[in-house]
Amino acid sequence: MRMHFVGSGNISVRLSLGLLILAASVGVCLGQTAGASATWRVQKYDLNVTLPDSGRSISVKATLTVVNVSSGPAGTLTLRISPSADVTAVKINNTTADFSKSEEKASAAISLQRVVMRLPVVPPGGTVNAVVDYKLNVKDNGGVAALSPMGAQFLPLSFWYPTPNSWYFARGADAAPVHLAVTAAGHQVLSAGSEAAGGIDSKMNGQPFFVAGNWDVSNLSGVSIYVPKDTGADAQKRAAETAVLFADAKTFAAGILGKAPDEPLRIVAGRRGAGFSSGGTVIVDEAVFRRSKIDSLTTMNIAEAAAKLWLGSAVTVSGDGYGAITEGLSRYIATQFLESKYGKDVADVERLRQRVSYAAVSKRDAPLTMVAPIDDYYYPEVANKGAMVWRILAKRLGQTEFSSALRIAMQDGNVNLAELRAAFPAQKELLDPLFDKVTDTNLLAGIPVAGAGDTKVALRNDGSADVTVDVTAMTSSGERITAPATIRTKNFGEVIFKTPAKIVRAEVDSDKMYPQTDYSDDVAPRESTDSDPLLAAKRLFDKQDFAGAETTARTLLRDLPRFDDLRILLGRALLAQNKTAEAEKEFRAVLDEKLPTARSLAWANVGLAELAAKSNQNDAALKFAEAAIISDAEYGASLAARNLRNKIDPASSVDASVKTFFADFDRAATANKKADVNALVLPGEVTRFVAGVAGSTQQWQTQVTRVDRIDANTVLVEANMNVKLLNREAETGMAVYRLAKVGGGWRLMAVDVFEVR
Numbered sequence: 013m014r015m016h017f018v019g020s021g022n023i024s025v026r027l028s029l030g031l032l033i034l035a036a037s038v039g040v041c042l043g044q045t046a047g048a049s050a051t052w053r054v055q056k057y058d059l060n061v062t063l064p065d066s067g068r069s070i071s072v073k074a075t076l077t078v079v080n081v082s083s084g085p086a087g088t089l090t091l092r093i094s095p096s097a098d099v100t101a102v103k104i105n106n107t108t109a110d111f112s113k114s115e116e117k118a119s120a121a122i123s124l125q126r127v128v129m130r131l132p133v134v135p136p137g138g139t140v141n142a143v144v145d146y147k148l149n150v151k152d153n154g155g156v157a158a159l160s161p162m163g164a165q166f167l168p169l170s171f172w173y174p175t176p177n178s179w180y181f182a183r184g185a186d187a188a189p190v191h192l193a194v195t196a197a198g199h200q201v202l203s204a205g206s207e208a209a210g211g212i213d214s215k216m217n218g219q220p221f222f223v224a225g226n227w228d229v230s231n232l233s234g235v236s237i238y239v240p241k242d243t244g245a246d247a248q249k250r251a252a253e254t255a256v257l258f259a260d261a262k263t264f265a266a267g268i269l270g271k272a273p274d275e276p277l278r279i280v281a282g283r284r285g286a287g288f289s290s291g292g293t294v295i296v297d298e299a300v301f302r303r304s305k306i307d308s309l310t311t312m313n314i315a316e317a318a319a320k321l322w323l324g325s326a327v328t329v330s331g332d333g334y335g336a337i338t339e340g341l342s343r344y345i346a347t348q349f350l351e352s353k354y355g356k357d358v359a360d361v362e363r364l365r366q367r368v369s370y371a372a373v374s375k376r377d378a379p380l381t382m383v384a385p386i387d388d389y390y391y392p393e394v395a396n397k398g399a400m401v402w403r404i405l406a407k408r409l410g411q412t413e414f415s416s417a418l419r420i421a422m423q424d425g426n427v428n429l430a431e432l433r434a435a436f437p438a439q440k441e442l443l444d445p446l447f448d449k450v451t452d453t454n455l456l457a458g459i460p461v462a463g464a465g466d467t468k469v470a471l472r473n474d475g476s477a478d479v480t481v482d483v484t485a486m487t488s489s490g491e492r493i494t495a496p497a498t499i500r501t502k503n504f505g506e507v508i509f510k511t512p513a514k515i516v517r518a519e520v521d522s523d524k525m526y527p528q529t530d531y532s533d534d535v536a537p538r539e540s541t542d543s544d545p546l547l548a549a550k551r552l553f554d555k556q557d558f559a560g561a562e563t564t565a566r567t568l569l570r571d572l573p574r575f576d577d578l579r580i581l582l583g584r585a586l587l588a589q590n591k592t593a594e595a596e597k598e599f600r601a602v603l604d605e606k607l608p609t610a611r612s613l614a615w616a617n618v619g620l621a622e623l624a625a626k627s628n629q630n631d632a633a634l635k636f637a638e639a640a641i642i643s644d645a646e647y648g649a650s651l652a653a654r655n656l657r658n659k660i661d662p663a664s665s666v667d668a669s670v671k672t673f674f675a676d677f678d679r680a681a682t683a684n685k686k687a688d689v690n691a692l693v694l695p696g697e698v699t700r701f702v703a704g705v706a707g708s709t710q711q712w713q714t715q716v717t718r719v720d721r722i723d724a725n726t727v728l729v730e731a732n733m734n735v736k737l738l739n740r741e742a743e744t745g746m747a748v749y750r751l752a753k754v755g756g757g758w759r760l761m762a763v764d765v766f767e768v769r
Contacts, residue, residue: 051086052078052176054186055139057220059173060211063164063196068695069147070159070166074174076142077188080134087134089142091127091174092116096149099174103143104131118386124171124178144174153696155284160694161754162725162761163199163225167288173220182384184330187217199224202238202280204291204325216275216325218291223280226725233259235277239301242724247301254279254296254306254314261318264349268411269319270419273326279314286310289317291325299610299644302722304603307610307645308362315346322422331428333381333447335390340380340398344406347399354606357574360524362607364545364572367524367531370396371543374529380447381429397527401446404525405439445477451527452476455499457520457536460485460509467515469507469536473499475528484522487513494522539567549581561585576608580615587619596623614640614649621656630660641720641728651765654730654746657718664718670729673751673758674714681705681712693760694752701763704737711736714747725753726761733768743768 058075080086089104095115102111109129116124127144134140150159157170166172169179179185193211194201203222205214212222227238230248232255239247258277266272275291281298287309288295294317300310319342323329329337343366351359373389380401383393406414417435421427433443453475460467473479480498487493491513497520499505509515519535521528528534531543540548545568553561565582572578583598599619602612621636633656640653673692680688686706693702705712713734720728729749736742745768752761 049082050177050181050183051080051082052089052140053081054175054188055079056188057173057175057190057192059190059192059220061192061194061222063159063194063199063224065197068151068159069149070164070172071147072145072173074144074146076144076174077139078142078176079139080136083136085133085135087130087132089129089131089140089176091129091142091144091176092124092171092178093127093144093146093174094148094171095123095125096151097125097146097172097174098149099125099127099144099146101143101145102127102129103141104129105141106143118180124180127174142174146174148172150696152699153284153694158284158696160696161759162694162752163223164196165223165225165282165285167221167285168219168290175219179219180385182386183332184334185219187219187324187328189216190214190218190220192220192222194222194224196224198226200226200238202278202293204275204293206276214275214291216273216291216321217328218325221288221290223282223285223295225282227281230255232256235259235279238278238280240281240298240723240726243301243722246304250301250303250306251279254300254310257306257311258294258314258318260353261315261346261349262321264352265319265322265345268345268348268415268418269322269422273321275321275325287313289313289320292317292321297610297644298723299642303610303613303643303645304639305608305613307613308365308607309609311350311607312343312346312362315349316342318349319343319345326425327422328426329428330426331430333383333394333429335383335385335394336380336398336401336429336447337427337432339391339395341402343395343399344402347403350607358607361572361574361576363524364575366396366399368544368546370400370527371529371531374451374527377450379449397451400525400527401443404446405436405443407525408439408442409436441478445475446527449476451529453479453526453528454530454533455479455481455520455526455528456533457483457518459536460515460518462514465512466508466510469509469515469518471497471499471505471507471520473501473503473505476501479521479526481521481525482523483507484519485509485515486517486519487511488516489513540564545572545575546577546581549578549585553581553585556588558585558588562589574605576602576605576612580612580619583619584615587622592623592626595619599623610643610645611649614643614645614653617643618649618652618656621653625656625660633657633660638720642722647765650748651746651767654748654765662717666716666719667727669758670719670727670751671716674716674729674731677760678712678714681709684709692758694754697761698763701766708738709735710738711742722750727751728764733766735768745769 055077060073062071102109111127111129114126116126118124150157156167158165175186177186191211191213192203201222201224203212204218205212226241228241230237230251232252235255235258237251237255239251258279262272278293280295281301282295283298285295286297294314296310323342324338347359347362350362369392373392377389377393383390421432421435456472458470460469478500482494483497485493493509495507497505497507521534532540542548549561549565552564562582562585565578569578579598579602583595586595599616602608602616617636617640621633624633637653637657640649677692684707689702689706715732716729717732718730722728729751731747733747734744748765749760750762750764751758
């Protein structure tokens with residue numbers, strides 16, 4: 013039997029914040045359904061929070077100023093909050109109010125809590141002050157809510173604060189200026205906005221959030237960077253690079269959206285919540301500061317955070333299809349920034365990743381005007397298809413006219429999708445199907461047919477809207493020729509290349525402007541049946557057809573030379589065939605890439621470690637293996653690097669305090685005393701692992717073999733395990749534990765690897 017326990021932040025499952033959101037968003041929120049209009053909107057949040065010295069509950073006094081935005085009088089106020097909140101008192105306009113609590117189902121597994129109060133009738137435009145006292149219990153730490161001696165993190169999707177319109181509301185959750193005061197002894201507290209007497213004030217619209225912890229702080233290029241304590245000189249280099257990146261992205265966005273909001277910019281290293289941003293504060297994976305360069309996902313997160321300084325913060329965005337603006341338009345701007353900073357070939361790889369993400373849901377999506385956060389395809393659609401729509405529009409209009417229309421629409425500080433569409437009346441025929449219909453477009457290219465001095469390529473459009481695209485032909489000598497073509501809905505078209513050269517390949521929509529249900533048939537002769545080119549090569553690699561994987565990867569890299577994920581697969585296929593010189597060339601090319609993924613960086617180091625080990629260059633092999641391990645990027649790469657390191661250098665000195673910790677843990681586990689095991693674990697962490705250990709263990713032996721220091725207070729501990737649980741056979745294997753130093757002693761924070769079977 014194979015046991016594979018994972019804790020939050022585990023390298024084996026590195027969920028982006030977007031995926032966490034999707035996991036939480038399936039179902040229908042009663043009273044918050046698509047098409048419903050808001051009755052109340054928040055004008056200001058004022059939150060006073062006290063973190064406990066011990067225990068799992070925070071105390072909150074939330075003061076909300078809400079306005080009746082409906083067309084009629086309102087005599088009831090309904091607030092939504094986490095079911096884990098114990099609401100003890102409510103005041104309306106300084107008068108104690110009776111309230112009722114009930115469940116509001118979001119899905120079979122997810123609920124919100126409704127707190128309902130009756131109040132004197134409030135006319136349209138009237139305001140009410142509501143004060144809610146409550147405690148919020150955090151049972152298990154996760155991506156959106158965490159509470160421990162190491163600090164705390166409460167993001168909007170934990171529903172930790174009361175609000176009339178939750179994130180599930182189809183026309184946009186409440187967003188307003190926030191005053192936040194957090195009592196957190198011994199911790200720094202960060203949120204959006206400026207530090208003020210008694211707290212943090214954000215004048216822009218946002219949803220309340222905060223993180224508490226301890227960081228080393230650098231102020232560079234107008235950006236404050238919060239990195240884990242004592243992480244070394246390389247971390248400071250990455251901090252400086254991320255600061256420049258954020259500042260440059262803000263300047264670029266200002267060129268499109270107008271004068272930049274005057275709000276502090278912060279980049280905060282975190283073990284959870286990477287990708288979240290609001291009001292100029294963005295959380296990035298703390299491992300970013302241990303890598304040799306900034307990865308592509310982090311770069312996009314920072315660039316999108318810059319665009320969102322306007323979209324959803326300085327400018328209120330609401331109404332049907334609002335996600336196409338907050339997520340789609342910000343992604344379009346962020347990708348354009350990548351193109352300006354790193355080049356079109358790098359941006360095209362990012363667009364490919366966006367296209368692949370959308371293609372996975374394109375056959376079951378909803379129109380952009382109707383898709384809502386309750387849909388599990390919400391983020392893949394609004395961010396990626398939305399970005400594609402804005403790109404098509406900007407190309408047709410020209411960037412100057414496009415930017416001018418955006419600025420005019422947003423100049424009053426409010427915008428919705430209907431207003432933006434009205435700003436482009438001449439483009440109604442283009443925009444209506446892109447926003448109002450599901451994606452049914454599929455463009456196909458035919459085999460080039462040579463004639464007398466020219467070559468014809470048949471085209472087909474299976475969609476319900478006309479398209480105007482570029483068609484690119486490749487000659488036998490590698491020359492590329494491009495011609496425009498308009499293909500009518502549900503019809504055929506043709507493009508003629510007037511050249512005597514032999515055309516061997518044709519591609520419709522070579523810039524990949526249009527959302528489609530299938531991208532693999534854009535090329536003729538067809539090279540793959542997958543919209544995802546990486547999948548086409550990986551399928552062969554997984555079958556151990558390494559020669560086939562090499563051929564497929566080389567073919568696809570012809571058009572995508574900067575696609576680092578595919579180049580890694582090529583390198584691994586070459587290494588498997590013992591083509592060492594060629595494999596090394598590919599791995600080094602990935603490390604030299606301008607903007608690789610974190611996963612590619614890790615696998616490139618693993619590949620170079622394996623090559624060095626083959627040549628008996630053990631010092632170099634260890635260096636590359638440790639770079640892969642410390643980058644904390646992907647489970648498979650980290651495990652491969654550890655196995656290789658152990659073959660080269662099986663012995664390592666171990667901190668005596670770490671050995672003592674595991675001796676205590678083994679005794680507690682074997683004694684089946686859950687309280688003793690819990691005493692060695694950070695509160696709220698690895699609860700499933702603890703439940704699996706305590707109460708069913710006959711044997712638990714941990715032989716610590718290595719310790720990798722992460723920062724001043726965190727280590728990764730590799731160990732050989734001998735385990736026997738009740739009614740199971742004895743099992744052995746490797747485990748990797750993450751320990752945190754709290755109060756001078758070690759606590760278990762996560763189980764990153766448990767390869768025990």
